[in-house]
Amino acid sequence: MTAPATPAVRPRGPAGPGRTQARIRQAVFYLPAVIVFVGGIVLWEVVVTALGLRQFVLPRPSAIVTALIDNWSGGRFPGLGVSALNTLIESLGGLLIGTIVGVAVAFATARFATARGVLLPIAVAANAVPIVAFAPLFNNWFGLLNPVSKMAMAAVLVFFPITANVTRGLVQVEPASVELMRSYAASEWTILRKVRIPNALPYFFTALKVATTLALIGAIIAEYFGGQNRVLGRVIVESASALRFDVTWAAILLAAITGIVFYLVIVVLERLFIPWHSSLRTD
Amino acid sequence: MSTMIDSQPVVRLQGVDKTFQRGNQPETVALEDISLEIRRGEFVSLIGPSGCGKSTLLRIIGDLVPPTRGDVIVNGKPAARARQDRDYGMVFQAPVLFDWRTVEDNVKLPLEVQGVDRVRRTGRAREMLELVELQEFLRHYPYQLSGGMQQRVAIARALAGEPAILLMDEPFGALDEMTRERMNSEVLRIWEQTGTTIVFVTHSIPEAVFLSSRVVVMSARPGRIRKVIDVDLARPRNEDTRETRRYFELVTEVREALRARRGDPTGQAIEDELAISAERTLAEGSIG
Numbered sequence: 001m002t003a004p005a006t007p008a009v010r011p012r013g014p015a016g017p018g019r020t021q022a023r024i025r026q027a028v029f030y031l032p033a034v035i036v037f038v039g040g041i042v043l044w045e046v047v048v049t050a051l052g053l054r055q056f057v058l059p060r061p062s063a064i065v066t067a068l069i070d071n072w073s074g075g076r077f078p079g080l081g082v083s084a085l086n087t088l089i090e091s092l093g094g095l096l097i098g099t100i101v102g103v104a105v106a107f108a109t110a111r112f113a114t115a116r117g118v119l120l121p122i123a124v125a126a127n128a129v130p131i132v133a134f135a136p137l138f139n140n141w142f143g144l145l146n147p148v149s150k151m152a153m154a155a156v157l158v159f160f161p162i163t164a165n166v167t168r169g170l171v172q173v174e175p176a177s178v179e180l181m182r183s184y185a186a187s188e189w190t191i192l193r194k195v196r197i198p199n200a201l202p203y204f205f206t207a208l209k210v211a212t213t214l215a216l217i218g219a220i221i222a223e224y225f226g227g228q229n230r231v232l233g234r235v236i237v238e239s240a241s242a243l244r245f246d247v248t249w250a251a252i253l254l255a256a257i258t259g260i261v262f263y264l265v266i267v268v269l270e271r272l273f274i275p276w277h278s279s280l281r282t283d
Numbered sequence: 284m285s286t287m288i289d290s291q292p293v294v295r296l297q298g299v300d301k302t303f304q305r306g307n308q309p310e311t312v313a314l315e316d317i318s319l320e321i322r323r324g325e326f327v328s329l330i331g332p333s334g335c336g337k338s339t340l341l342r343i344i345g346d347l348v349p350p351t352r353g354d355v356i357v358n359g360k361p362a363a364r365a366r367q368d369r370d371y372g373m374v375f376q377a378p379v380l381f382d383w384r385t386v387e388d389n390v391k392l393p394l395e396v397q398g399v400d401r402v403r404r405t406g407r408a409r410e411m412l413e414l415v416e417l418q419e420f421l422r423h424y425p426y427q428l429s430g431g432m433q434q435r436v437a438i439a440r441a442l443a444g445e446p447a448i449l450l451m452d453e454p455f456g457a458l459d460e461m462t463r464e465r466m467n468s469e470v471l472r473i474w475e476q477t478g479t480t481i482v483f484v485t486h487s488i489p490e491a492v493f494l495s496s497r498v499v500v501m502s503a504r505p506g507r508i509r510k511v512i513d514v515d516l517a518r519p520r521n522e523d524t525r526e527t528r529r530y531f532e533l534v535t536e537v538r539e540a541l542r543a544r545r546g547d548p549t550g551q552a553i554e555d556e557l558a559i560s561a562e563r564t565l566a567e568g569s570i571g
Contacts, residue, residue: 176379183345183373184396184444185366194392198383276383276424 059246064253067246077239077247078230084254087223087232090147091215091262094154099211101155102162103204109163110170110196120167127160132218135225145228154218158211165207169200202277205270212262220255232258291359293448293480294321294344299353301339301506312505313339317353319499319508321448321482326474328483328491328498330537336506337484338452344482345371345450358447365447369397372441372479374451378433380425386436387412387421393444411439414473431462438473448480455490464522467493471520488541492516492533493525500540510540 041061047053048060055063073079105123108115135153142149173195181191223233232251239247270277301314313336321327329337342348343355346362357365365371372393380389390408399407412418415435425433434454441449454470455463467490474481485491491498492514500510514533516524524530 174377174379176375176377177381179347180373180375180379181396182347183366183371183450184393185369186396190396194395195381198381201383274383276426278382278426 056243056245059249063246064249067244068250068253071247071250076242076244077235080232080235080247080251080254083230083232083235083251084258086147086228086230087216087219087255088258088262090150090222090231091154091212091219093147093151094218095158095211095215097151098155098158098215099162099208102159102207103166105159105163106166106170106200109167111192116167123160123163131156132221135222138222139225139227144226147228150219150222150227150231153222154215157214157218161207161210161214162204165203166200169203170196173199201274202279205266205274208266209263209270212266213259216255216259216262291323292320292356293323293325293358294319294482295354295356296320296340296344297354297356299340299343299350299355301336301343301348302351314343314350315505315507317506317508319511321480323480324478326481326483326494326496328485328495329501330485330488330491330498331501331506331509331541332503333486334506335501335503337501340501340506341450341452341482341484344448345373369393369444370447372444372446372449374434374437374441374449374454376453376456378425378430378437380433380436380440382425384425385421386417386423386425386428389425389436390440390443392440397444407443408439411443412436414442414476415439415469431458431466434458434466435469438470442473442477442479446479448482451481451483453484453486456486463487463490468521470494475519488534488537489525492530492537493520498533498537500537509543512536512540 045061048058059067068080071077071079072081074082105119109119110116132153134156138149138152142152170192177195177199178191181195186194219231220233220236223231224237227234229238232255235251236248239245239251296317296319299314299317300312302310302312304310317340329340331337339348343350344357344362346355346357346366355362358368358370360368380386381392384392387405387408390411391404394404394407409418409421412421415438417432417435417439420428420432425436428436437454441451451470455466458466470481471494473479483491483494493516495514498512498514499508500512501507502509512533516527516529516533
């Protein structure tokens with residue numbers, strides 16, 4: 001009676017030569033970035049050598065790498081390896097605390113209009129405060145040598161983007177989706193689980209990517225204001241005051257690498273948890 | 284499908300009014316004195332210019348919007364009770380599929396809410412996808428399907444919970460003419476196979492005539508039922524039906540019923556309004 005509708009999309013076949021091609025295309029896509037990066041490093045090395053710049057103005061990349069290797073397990077300054085690990089633990093702790101509190105506040109604000117009225121203005125106001133100025137206070141409250149004082153700084157920085165984004169993800173749901181669920185006589189709890197939370201996941205991961213960097217920044221800044229010595233922030237401060245800028249740069253390099261790895265971990269988690277999201281679609 | 288006596292209407296609307304009150308503005312009357320009975324297994328279309336409240340009426344039947352006055356009885360009980368009993372299947376103009384669910388999991392959604400067990404959920408979802416001829420696509424995500432296919436998934440989902448009544452709100456309004464005609468045949472085939480009662484909101488006269496057992500013609504401001512037209516075209520209907528004399532007569536009858544308005548004998552105003560409404564819905568993909 002009815003002609004079967006022709007499918008506009010064919011079911012996907014097994015992976016064939018198309019996959020190798022995709023790999024090549026991806027490699028070509030990243031090639032310019034790699035060239036610019038490597039070129040930049042080479043240029044840096046050449047210019048510093050040619051101009052004969054002193055190492056306290058700008059050390060050569062090769063000198064930075066040498067300093068990184070020489071100071072990895074200690075010497076005049078605390079070992080860079082263990083320092084990076086300690087800083088990472090502080091920022092991870094801060095990220096965890098900030099994320100948990102941020103998500104909790106987001107759920108409260110999304111669920112209760114009163115909470116929204118009370119908490120959001122406070123959160124916005126709090127975000128306008130130069131939070132890093134509080135670092136000495138956190139040292140006082142949680143103890144100078146206690147890593148929690150550094151975690152607190154990281155957590156406060158992480159809190160705002162997480163709260164703001166997750167709240168938006170929970171609230172900005174397609175009205176028709178809610179209407180659909182109501183036509184099934186679904187409870188608010190079911191709507192939360194089946195619509196709002198999945199809808200908020202992409203917002204959450206976007207916030208998390210910003211938050212990793214903020215957590216690292218928070219931890220290092222808090223370290224500047226004192227505390228235990230085997231952390232990147234202290235190595236940076238102490239090597240700089242000793243005019244050993246090659247070690248300072250090595251510590252900064254290590255902080256950057258930590259930040260990038262941190263970020264990539266979130267990207268991998270994002271791909272695992274929300275492969276359906278438009279930003280991650282491959283076809 | 285049910286042991287209930289066929290003479291009992293699935294939907295009974297009695298003296299339904301709906302007024303909207305926004306802030307300090309004077310209240311607007313969306314619907315006035317709507318009385319209508321829909322029998323089991325009927326296919327009833329609601330047609331009218333934008334602002335006639337046809338979508339609101341559909342939502343009142345589905346207990347998504349409360350009426351200001353009047354009674355809404357579905358399956359012999361108040362609409363609120365019917366919704367709690369999961370008597371409804373809804374299809375909107377947009378497919379409203381969840382991006383994070385595969386086609387199969389989208390179809391399972393109402394069954395999950397109802398607490399149907401896993402094995403029966405899977406069986407039922409596959410059965411419904413077969414009904415809409417999308418069984419090959421169950422592991423696809425919505426974005427991998429065309430608009431027409433997405434709407435078929437939405438229909439499969441609406442039918443998964445075996446609703447007593449299927450409420451469709453301009454379901455093919457956002458599709459191109461050719462896809463729309465194919466979907467019309469599809470929906471008729473599904474209706475004939477399942478015996479579900481369907482209430483169908485549209486602003487397309489040919490669509491209403493082709494599909495329905497009865498066409499309810501509404502007027503705007505305030506929204507009233509102007510005329511109910513029995514469509515006595517033979518079944519099963521197919522593409523040839525669209526070329527019969529009776530089909531054209533009925534299309535004309537519906538058009539004239541839409542036009543008839545005091546002080547506007549040509550009915551041009553309504554004709555224009557219908558065209559504008561159709562364009563706007565296409566452009567915005569919104570609810571009329």
